[in-house]
Amino acid sequence: MVRIFTGIVEEVATIQSIRQANENMVLQIQAEKILQDAKLGDSIAVNGVCLTIEKLEQYAFHATVMKETFHTTTLHRLQLREKVNVERALQLQGRLGGHIVTGHVETVGKIQRILKTSNEIRLTIETEPKFIKQMVPRGSVTLDGISLTIFALNARTFEVSLIPHTYETTILHMKKVRDVVNIETDYIGKYVQSQMATILTEDFLRKNGF
Known part of the structure; x- marks a missing residue:
């Protein structure tokens, strides 16, 4: 379950x-x-x-x-x-304030940069490319159990933005550059990616003129 x-x-x-x-x-x-x-x-x-x-x-x-x-x-x-x-864990009558998180951490990432302004804190995280491929800009990702939005993606890094309240009331404000965090990519995104990989086979594409 x-x-x-x-x-x-x-x-x-x-x-x-x-x-x-x-x-x-x-x-x-x-x-x-x-x-x-x-x-x-x-x-x-x-x-x-x-x-x-x-x-x-x-x-x-x-x-x-x-x-x-x-x-x-x-x-x-x-x-x-x-x-x-x-x-x-979420109760059925509870509000889903973040996104669906299963608590099944897939990998870890290393903090490459911490940029602080008066309005936000931006973290750049490095991880394996195969997990970057499961992410999309403006999609969701979980870092150390915190639901965050992805603002930028590269081959080996992604960037998230936090409001000062989230930063200060979680353990992220204790993190430094090169510290490691747990990562869980978006559950729905992984499911869609898995289904698309099953559907978009070479045989399917050939039959449909690709």
């Missing part, structure tokens, strides 16, 4: 403990707002990665980061007391 998030960060939480469990990693994360109605088994996006609450305390929850997720996201870089973006 796919859990849906919006990419609108609800709270900045704190890593309280990190321990190894065989080849996995178990996190204890201190939070408050997102735990007000939480229960065991609920899904929480942590820096854009969908995790499951396995143990619940008054102001903290425990979640396991599986081996594959550990290696393919930035979670393996987490340190004690580090801040993380968190968001609860």
